[in-house]
Amino acid sequence: MEKILTVEDVHISFDTYDGEVKAVRGVSFDLYKGETLAIVGESGSGKSVMSKSIMGLVPKPSGKIVNGKIMYKNRDITKLSSKEYRGIRGADISIVFQDPMTSLNPTMTIGHQIMEGIMVHQKLPRKEAEEKAIELLHLVGIPNPEQRVKQYPHQFSGGMQQRVIIAMSLACNPEILIADEPTTALDVTVQAQVLELLKEIQLKMGTSIIFITHDLGVVANIADRVAVMYAGKIVEIGKTEEVFYNTQHPYTKGLLAAMPDLNTGQDELQTIPGSPPNLLYPPVGDAFAERNEHALKIDFLHDPPMFKVSDTHYAATWLLHEKAVGKAKEIDEKIKVKKQSKTVGVQKSVRQEKLLEVKGLKQHFPDSRQSVIKAVDGLTFDIFKGETFGLVGESGCGKSTTGRTLIRLYDATDGEILFKGVDIRQQNNLNKEVQMIFQDPYSSLNPRWTVADIIAEGMDIHGLYKTKQERMEKVYELLRTVGLLEEHANRYPHEFSGGQRQRIGIARALAVEPKFIIADEPISALDVSIQAQITNLLRKLQREKGLTYLFIAHDLSMVKYISDRVGVMYRGKLVEVAESDELYANPLHPYTKSLLSAIPVPDPNIEKTRKRVHKTEWDMSASDYQLREVVEGHWVACTEAEFMQYKQAAQKEMLFV
């Protein structure tokens, strides 16, 4: 295969107030024609900076390429002047950013935005440029491109906006397309469509794609080759199958183990302890050593070089050194043994008492123009004591609103919410019984308070202590419970990493000793290895304190892993409720089916053969459209006629079994 881009030993540093941050520390790779190279890594691993350096977009003057070459068409593009770079950007190499909302100019029609590049690079007259723009919109699958070309970005949905951006980046037939987390801000079903679109375009145009992501499922779906980055270095690179099935580096192994796939049982998730190193002071030796339980002594002394596993597969770990062959096997054994010993099935909670009953809950918000937005429109479900109820759905389906209404951040428009059999509006100490864990660990802690004050806020409000001494004791105890240290009490939130902040948020919720916790996407803003830590912590707390959770999320594999029962929401309504295993094994509602088929699984072989369900619209207007129980505990929203079908199918299955 033909190499079109070679990156050689690139080092990128940022000058900050505190010193030099070495964001990229010697990265080398080749990009071949027509392939998709995925770069995976946690936040701060340098993957974004790396890809921006190819576009010459490293922010100046603070950031600079200290060393190394990026060879494209026999030129080192790091040495180009900004004028020469402009000739390359968009025409030869183009980029798609993460957030479609901010990458489009809201005051220009999308036609103009697409034409801009065409007119600059290809010097086409206006008329032809416009035709080309329409053609491109057609290519990326936007219906009625002739009319859509005259519209403004706000008239498109998120997925459509991302399509427009892809059309823009394809405008001048670039050889290389850099996609920087292009699907992270999108819903799973839309993500599946965008991924498919990228694959299609690659087939048609032979573009090479550098795909940056933190989601191993997406990698398995789209990538031909994978490069795993950690602390500014590539630790493992190879064909997708090689990296997934013949994993060499302990970090890659950890990442793969930390993701629950849809088949993982209820045993504890493997985690990678700690958090990535601070690149202000990059560690000596293997950067991953301090988080690696089985690190070798040499890992702390010398930086491992790239060892060759096969012609296409390289990994930077001393385990591949000829002297470590025996040791590597030994460690593999140990991990296997440990995994087996952990596979003790946690028993499912027994459903007895109803803790929370929701009946016909409606939450409408007035719109500016006399109309109302029906965020939640007639929800009915129960949550039993000691269970975890998962609530999934796409953004805007009302799942967060439901959570907030349950804790009375909003007052319900209509319907009844009973907590322990009593209406929540008549509960005096609802705020002590029910607590909430929030999504964004960066905005959920008051930046001007110390951790001790944040955690103790609930105790302050309810007067749960007598002396200052007692208050601090309790704070220390909570810090230990969530896996932090006592000395953290006097620090401010900005001194902590995302995962640690989420732990503080959990400690705050626990401070008032609640019975029921609403977790509103508690892990979706965290890195994969940290997600597993927090999930394990939540499960541990549930076991120890007998908590009941409402777990709101859009990540279906995580929901399946943590929940006993799952409710699927669509446009403010529940369309299906069932035990999580039952729901995933036997989804009935077409929406659930399409959701499930859209989740990328971190397994390339499965991804290659999977079929996606594309139906995205349902007629829910039928008068007899309501939740009905098909099998015991499995409820589906359907019409009378559909209900009979489901019922028959279920009975047939029973007969076979």
Next chain:
Amino acid sequence: MKVNEAEFTDDLFEEAGQQFKEKKKSGRPSSSFWRDSWIRLRKNNGAFIGLILIIAMILLAIFGPMMNSYGFDDQDLTRANLPPKVPVLENIPFLGMNGVDIRGMDQYEAKGVTDYYWFGTDELGRDLWTRIWQGTRISLYIAFLAATLDLIIGVAYGSISAYYGGRVDNVMQRIIEVLMGVPNLIVVILLILVLKPGIVSITLAMVITGWVNMARIVRGQVLKLKGQEFVLASRTLGAKDQRLIWGHLIPNSLGPIIITTMFTIPTAIFTEAFLSFIGLGLQPPIASLGTIVNDGFKMLRIYPHMLLFSSVIISLIMISFNLLGDGLRDSFDPKMKK
């Protein structure tokens, strides 16, 4: 990096056998928010200089006029337009503190004056030292009045309006719009219909309109903050309105609040000077830095000292408030903590 292969002894490939532990950093003693802020402020040289200058000016404004026997309105045409003359310093010729005017004539000798006038005198023979510090009192009074109004009415109005939102917000914002729509000058003129021109009418005019900007800025901040998750978290813990406003919303708006205050103070001082200039402000013989500057600039070519000292003082006030404001903003922000 080239590493010699021979260095790799077999035992290097043994497991290090570490257990992962959270790394301990040296613990920090617990200290309150205000203590922390004070420590940070003291480390900031600029802000500390600003603070010292402000204190010095306050002291001089209080005690300056008492340091000699001249009253601020004692007129004596025989000692009019004297340049500054200070004991001891008069012996250093280039300082210009020896009573010699720009034409090289010793005015004290020419007019037969034996006293010392540290900042010289004005055209009516009034002692400028006394008048300038008397004027500084007025300027500082205006500065503190403006700051207090901003901090009390402005912050309260803005945060209440934004926090309660809906109809409350709607009504409160319409009131502000009406206040913004009427020019300051008109308000003062209308007040003078009822009251005499002077410090009272200026004060009242500021009470009516001086805090409007701050209210708008605080409202914007609170609107932005009140949807944030830490505020929601506090509400789910059962916090009452007061706790939310004073504990969460206002502390997190401190940056813009301090900056706005620091912008309001110079504006207020200049408003006073401007009003005095057009005759709607302080009436002679009362001195303010504004009136002294106005008097001085008419004879800038001949008697530069009249303008020099008053404008230096007015600039120092502005600079030190700005330095202090910058420092305060940083010191109230825990993110600046090392």
